[in-house]
Amino acid sequence: MKANKEWIVKSIALAVWIGILISSGIAFAQHRQYKETVVLGEAVTQVKTLGDYFEPIKGTTNDCNIYILDSGVPGGTLLIMGAVHAEEPATNLAAQLIVENAGMATGRVIVAIHQNRSASTVTRPGDAYPQFFTIDTDWGEKKFRMGDRWANPLDSWPDPETYVHYPSGQMLAYMDTRNMNRTWPGRANGSLAEKTSYAFMRLIEQENVSLTIDLHEAELEYPIIGTIVAHQGALNVAAMASMMLTAQEFPIGMEISPLALHGLSHREIGDYSNSPCILLESPEPFLDRVRGVTDEALLLTGQDEFVMKAGEQGLLYWPIDENGWSIDIRVARHVRTIEKLTELWTRFHADSAMVFAGLPSYDEMVEQGVGHFFADPDSVPADRLAFE
């Protein structure tokens, strides 16, 4: 009798377990396989993939799309990298907004919307991130994957006990072997993130990139926030952009890339190629450890009473009030800063000029929302669509 009862309870537990396994497994698989739709703007002349520059990446999760916007007018080449950390959604939204809206008057722009695509197929275990978020557009809701800071362990496993950066030998946290902003300049036979960095370095070489811009977001508890971090090769451009934007449009700081901090884009890309690199940080309260409910609303509005409270206690490096930091403002800051940096780059480097045409203004993006600038996939022929 006791044995029967034991088996009844175990059978019920097993049935519940199978139900949870199936439902969670379907949710994880749907997130990993979901494809975001990109409408190719008129300036997009070619879509390559990262594997075109480094064969071993071909066909892997990180064989991301590389969008080329070519004016046809000789000039410089700008590389924009979004979603290095896929839990920083203003970065891939800004990159996609540029692909869909930018025109080019001079030079070329190359855009990677999901630089570390593997990281966009997983969310942070234990942090209750939403798997998706949606942006309201003029034609309906547009759905995006939420991601993580590190590449998906399904693509890169196991981590080492300690991650030793190549080639500096600097020791870093074990999981940073999957963090693409700790693996520059990469290694041909390294981890997935190292190989992806290596592939981007080959892209920079082969496309003769003049300037690289790496987009990020940061928690308000982190001192490097609301700022431009620049390699010494682009200090004049970054400093001028910081001064002009702060004086005329919105506050943004400027930091010099530390010489001894290895693996980061703003240090290694400039050191190992002819392209100086500039990193942009916008404020994302969603990432703060003291935040409240971690949901899509927080991700999109950036409003959180707990983060505000931390600010009142002087624990933050960036201001926040009841208005928060909306996704519209964060994307607008990135897009406008990129445009300002290219204006100034062109002023300092006339031989490698790069001039945008047709980008929305900061005020337009904030007032109308970023969704207004995403085109309806049903309004264009299939050959003008790409999938992320």
Next chain:
Amino acid sequence: MIIMILYYIMAAFFGVVLFWNFVKSKDVQKAILYLVILMPFVLRVFRLK
């Protein structure tokens, strides 16, 4: 890649051991605990999480 495959084999091995412990356990609480522990191993082996 070889190390990754070895880790998948290890995960599958521990998964089988945990399920066998679930079947053999006379203590219901322990049996349920085995199932809870088994979940991440199965999700990893099936490449879901």
